[in-house]
Amino acid sequence: xxxxxxxxxxxxxxxxxxxxxxxxxxxxxxxxxxxxxxxxxxxxxxxxxxxxxxxxxxxxxxxxxxxxxxxxxxxxxxxxxxxxxxxxxxxxxxxxxxxxxxxxxxxxxxxxxxxxxxxxxxxxxxxxxxxxxxxxxxxxxxxxxxxxxxxxxxxxxxxxxxxxxxxxxxxxxxxxxxxxxxxxxxxxxxxxxxxxxxxxxxxxxxxxxxxxxxxxxxxxxxxxxxxxxxxxxxxxxxxxxxxxxxxxxxxxxxxxxxxxxxxxxxxxxxxxxxxxxxxxxxxxxxxxxxxxxxxxxxxxxxxxxxxxxxxxxxxxxxxxxxxxxxxxxxxxxxxxxxxxxxxxxxxxxxxxxxxxxxxxxxxxxxxxxxxxxxxxxxxxxxxxxxxxxxxxxxxxxxxxxxxxxxxxxxxxxxxxxxxxxxxxxxxxxxxxxxxxxxxxxxxxxxx
Amino acid sequence: xxxxxxxxxxxxxxxxxxxxxxxxxxxxxxxxxxxxxxxxxxxxxxxxxxxxxxxxxxxxxxxxxxxxxxxxxxxxxxxxxxxxxxxxxxxxxxxxxxxxxxxxxxxxxxxxxxxxxxxxxxxxxxxxxxxxxxxxxxxxxxxxxxxxxxxxxxxxxxxxxxxxxxxxxxxxxxxxxxxxxxxxxxxxxxxxxxxxxxxxxxxxxxxxxxxxxxxxxxxxxxxxxxxxxxxxxxxxxxxxxxxxxxxxxxxxxxxxxxxxxxxxxxxxxxxxxxxxxxxxxxxxxxxxxxxxxxxxxxxxxxxxxxxxxxxxxxxxxxxxxxxxxxxxxxxxxxxxxxxxxxxxxxxxxxxxxxxxxxxxxxxxxxxxxxxxxxxxxxxxxxxxxxxxxxxxxxxxxxxxxxxxxxxxxxxxxxxxxxxxxxxxxxxxxxxxxxxxxxxxxxxxxxxxxxxxxxxxxxxxxxxxxxxxxxxxxxxxxxxxxxxxxxxxxxxxxxxxxxxxxxxxxxxxxxxxxxxxxxx
Numbered sequence: 001x002x003x004x005x006x007x008x009x010x011x012x013x014x015x016x017x018x019x020x021x022x023x024x025x026x027x028x029x030x031x032x033x034x035x036x037x038x039x040x041x042x043x044x045x046x047x048x049x050x051x052x053x054x055x056x057x058x059x060x061x062x063x064x065x066x067x068x069x070x071x072x073x074x075x076x077x078x079x080x081x082x083x084x085x086x087x088x089x090x091x092x093x094x095x096x097x098x099x100x101x102x103x104x105x106x107x108x109x110x111x112x113x114x115x116x117x118x119x120x121x122x123x124x125x126x127x128x129x130x131x132x133x134x135x136x137x138x139x140x141x142x143x144x145x146x147x148x149x150x151x152x153x154x155x156x157x158x159x160x161x162x163x164x165x166x167x168x169x170x171x172x173x174x175x176x177x178x179x180x181x182x183x184x185x186x187x188x189x190x191x192x193x194x195x196x197x198x199x200x201x202x203x204x205x206x207x208x209x210x211x212x213x214x215x216x217x218x219x220x221x222x223x224x225x226x227x228x229x230x231x232x233x234x235x236x237x238x239x240x241x242x243x244x245x246x247x248x249x250x251x252x253x254x255x256x257x258x259x260x261x262x263x264x265x266x267x268x269x270x271x272x273x274x275x276x277x278x279x280x281x282x283x284x285x286x287x288x289x290x291x292x293x294x295x296x297x298x299x300x301x302x303x304x305x306x307x308x309x310x311x312x313x314x315x316x317x318x319x320x321x322x323x324x325x326x327x328x329x330x331x332x333x334x335x336x337x338x339x340x341x342x343x344x345x346x347x348x349x350x351x352x353x354x355x356x357x358x359x360x361x362x363x364x365x366x367x368x369x370x371x372x373x374x375x376x377x378x379x380x381x382x383x384x385x386x387x388x389x390x391x392x393x394x395x396x397x398x399x400x401x402x403x404x405x406x407x408x409x410x411x412x413x414x415x416x417x418x419x420x421x422x423x424x425x426x427x428x429x430x431x432x433x434x435x436x437x438x439x440x441x442x443x444x445x446x447x
Numbered sequence: 448x449x450x451x452x453x454x455x456x457x458x459x460x461x462x463x464x465x466x467x468x469x470x471x472x473x474x475x476x477x478x479x480x481x482x483x484x485x486x487x488x489x490x491x492x493x494x495x496x497x498x499x500x501x502x503x504x505x506x507x508x509x510x511x512x513x514x515x516x517x518x519x520x521x522x523x524x525x526x527x528x529x530x531x532x533x534x535x536x537x538x539x540x541x542x543x544x545x546x547x548x549x550x551x552x553x554x555x556x557x558x559x560x561x562x563x564x565x566x567x568x569x570x571x572x573x574x575x576x577x578x579x580x581x582x583x584x585x586x587x588x589x590x591x592x593x594x595x596x597x598x599x600x601x602x603x604x605x606x607x608x609x610x611x612x613x614x615x616x617x618x619x620x621x622x623x624x625x626x627x628x629x630x631x632x633x634x635x636x637x638x639x640x641x642x643x644x645x646x647x648x649x650x651x652x653x654x655x656x657x658x659x660x661x662x663x664x665x666x667x668x669x670x671x672x673x674x675x676x677x678x679x680x681x682x683x684x685x686x687x688x689x690x691x692x693x694x695x696x697x698x699x700x701x702x703x704x705x706x707x708x709x710x711x712x713x714x715x716x717x718x719x720x721x722x723x724x725x726x727x728x729x730x731x732x733x734x735x736x737x738x739x740x741x742x743x744x745x746x747x748x749x750x751x752x753x754x755x756x757x758x759x760x761x762x763x764x765x766x767x768x769x770x771x772x773x774x775x776x777x778x779x780x781x782x783x784x785x786x787x788x789x790x791x792x793x794x795x796x797x798x799x800x801x802x803x804x805x806x807x808x809x810x811x812x813x814x815x816x817x818x819x820x821x822x823x824x825x826x827x828x829x830x831x832x833x834x835x836x837x838x839x840x841x842x843x844x845x846x847x848x849x850x851x852x853x854x855x856x857x858x859x860x861x862x863x864x865x866x867x868x869x870x871x872x873x874x875x876x877x878x879x880x881x882x883x884x885x886x887x888x889x890x891x892x893x894x895x896x897x898x899x900x901x902x903x904x905x906x907x908x909x910x911x912x913x914x915x916x917x918x919x920x921x922x923x924x925x926x927x928x929x930x931x932x933x934x935x936x937x938x939x940x941x942x943x944x945x946x947x948x949x950x951x952x953x954x955x956x957x958x959x960x961x962x963x964x965x966x
Binding site for chain 1: 552554569593608700723751792835904953
């Protein structure tokens with residue numbers, strides 16, 4: 001077995017050193033009835049060639065986004081990731097190290113986290129960011145739990161534009177913890193409806209911009225009203241490139257930002273691993289979940305970095321911790337940070353402008369298709385359209401014709417009464433010719 | 448003096464003591480500023496097409512971001528250097544033994560990286576029509592089959608994103624199962640004192656009271672204490688097996704029997720599954736739910752702290768409450784169930800850690816049933832070999848009987864030497880090794896938990912043991928400064944964690960103008 005270095009001779013020598021006559025003696029504490037006498041009923045060892053053949057066969061049964069016109073978004077976006085990003089994250093010292101428990105020999109990872117936290121704080125316009133959470137949806141759920149700790153209240157209001165998977169993730173975690181979650185019915189441009197739902201028990205309102213339908217909203221007034229009522233505003237963003245064009249959540253008064261960082265540095269990967277961005281106001285820092293990296297000095301006075309404020313965390317505080325999270329999304333955060341360093345502000349702004357331009361071109365093209373109504377008033381790189389028929393079968397038909405035409409809302413919310421609404425995203429990776437192809441194909445299907 | 452015929456010396460002329468360098472660099476090891484100090488405020492390392500000439504953002508009005516964001520950019524060569532230089536300040540499993548107990552730092556096969564990057568896995572969208580991702584769903588289904596077969600449990604929830612997330616999933620399934628029976632009085636979860644911090648944190652996070660179970664002198668769950676604390680108020684016990692002392696819970700089946708008799712469920716923390724994979728099925732031990740850290744047992748890279756993946760296997764009693772989405776077998780092939788009235792909910796957006804699934808499956812296929820069993824045996828053999836060798840110089844916490852995949856020592860042998868567990872660990876850094884897990888589990892004073900894993904050769908184990916023996920010799924010789932000041936040879940000396948916590952500096956800020964003037 002190519003990954004196991006011990007030879008039969010090694011094993012015999014080592015057993016002799018231990019004073020055991022065979023390997024079974026080392027498993028003597030296992031109850032006799034639970035000891036398997038031989039390997040379980042699964043295939044035996046295989047060489048690289050066979051494994052590669054098997055997995056390549058499975059991979060071929062998937063239609064990749066790069067194969068043809070592609071317009072899927074709704075929380076995961078296809079962007080061009082520079083080749084150097086993937087090369088650098090495969091450096092042994094990044095890929096095969098662990099959480100920096102010994103900071104003296106983990107300064108590489110720690111400095112990256114410090115830079116990442118700074119980048120995320122600046123992108124979101126917030127005071128501080130943590131070293132990442134699993135993904136945007138779990139970050140949103142952690143945000144709600146944190147708001148409850150800060151306000152000592154137990155009710156969360158979710159806006160009509162919040163991604164249904166995010167709403168479900170929040171509901172699962174928060175309701176189990178005894179919170180009440182009120183999710184407002186899906187609507188395309190109605191984030192402000194959360195205002196009417198705020199009461200004296202409300203810990204937070206969760207608003208998303210750009211929202212599920214692509215609608216960008218200035219949530220400043222929502223934040224003001226929430227705070228006036230003693231609640232926090234959590235701003236969710238699923239498309240991190242939008243930070244390069246749109247007013248930051250911090251500038252609009254967010255108390256907590258929970259965002260999906262996949263768009264920067266990370267591929268689609270069928271939904272994971274992704275990277276949750278989590279940023280807060282400094283005054284609420286001690287209620288924040290997850291790892292935090294901080295600057296300090298070493299015994300020689302040289303600048304260095306350590307994990308800090310760990311008295312919030314499970315390994316110290318156990319049942320009094322702010323969260324149970326241990327592992328975060330380190331390597332995806334590294335990819336995010338490298339891509340962000342390559343882009344810089346100049347590159348990010350241009351990338352964001354390109355995305356918006358592509359979505360405008362998409363909107364213009366689809367507006368010309370008979371029977372299609374564009375619903376999203378203001379958007380970044382994603383729009384919702386109403387079709388004259390149910391969207392899901394149309395998407396299936398187009399897929400059979402080589403076009404991945406976006407995400408039907410019914411896929412995310414089967415009972416929302418929005419079966420005829422289709423979500424489409426365009427990014428810098430979308431050629432104009434694909435937009436034209438989509439319009440023609442859609443016209444044909446709807447005709 | 449030796450020299451070539453051209454007069455070039457081939458041997459140093461004399462021994463000269465080491466002067467400090469003029470720049471602070473140490474040969475290959477460069478000291479690297481932060482990206483914010485490299486000055487690339489107008490620079491970019493990407494070449495993007497121009498924004499169309501007719502582009503105007505007027506449609507966004509007040510929503511436009513006009514203030515500077517404050518993000519530096521670097522050209523590609525500068526970026527590559529920055530991160531390569533930083534990487535060289537990290538220890539890694541590719542460099543040497545990384546014996547962090549409870550973390551299972553084993554070799555990460557590069558085939559798995561290659562497979563995860565096939566466009567058929569890496570470039571597919573989580574919400575594409577299921578008809579276009581049949582291979583992905585088949586992979587998840589086959590991986591699930593392996594996990595169920597290896598654990599002897601009938602179901603598995605694939606979406607949890609790490610071990611602690613898996614714990615949450617298991618506890619939520621348990622809560623749902625109690626509720627389905629109309630049993631809402633159970634408000635307590637029992638956790639041994641030796642448990643990972645995530646166990647009590649998880650239970651408390653969703654509102655359970657946490658009560659600790661005592662430990663016996665031989666490092667196992669105290670059955671009498673367990674029995675006394677079980678009752679109609681207990682929803683579950685969370686027990687790690689093999690436990691965090693590196694020991695197999697001999698009475699695990701009795702633990703399960705007592706727990707079930709009290710109407711509670713047995714959650715097993717599967718962090719240490721690597722010790723028994725292929726030799727013992729948790730289902731045969733009476734376990735109802737167990738998360739499997741794919742980044743431990745199945746070798747997906749730890750990545751400096753994630754991403755992980757934590758699928759949870761479930762017993763028949765808990766299976767109906769598994770979260771959505773999950774893969775099903777439909778008339779036209781594989782399908783995804785996104786809504787299920789019995790499911791307790793959803794752990795996250797989308798389908799779990801697909802990138803980790805591909806790696807873990809490649810690892811499993813490579814080993815096969817026979818190779819996985821051998822891996823567990825070698826992991827246990829390696830740990831016992833370390834325990835046997837180092838028990839001569841250190842004090843094993845539980846000297847009697849074998850350990851499983853990790854060897855636990857306490858600091859009894861350091862008493863009155865002036866050297867602490869922390870000092871000893873820092874001195875190991877100078878000798879070229881990552882220290883073991885320190886001060887965990889909490890039930891052992893000054894704990895040192897050493898987990899070598901099966902991917903270490905005997906030669907590397909001997910190198911490690913020789914090093915520890917040499918350091919132990921230095922302790923006995925009273926060479927205390929070597930420990931108190933350590934590390935001397937790492938990229939940094941000991942870091943001031945108190946200062947970091949007292950005045951947290953969690954991001955870079957522009958230096959004040961007077962500071963610039965003073966430079």
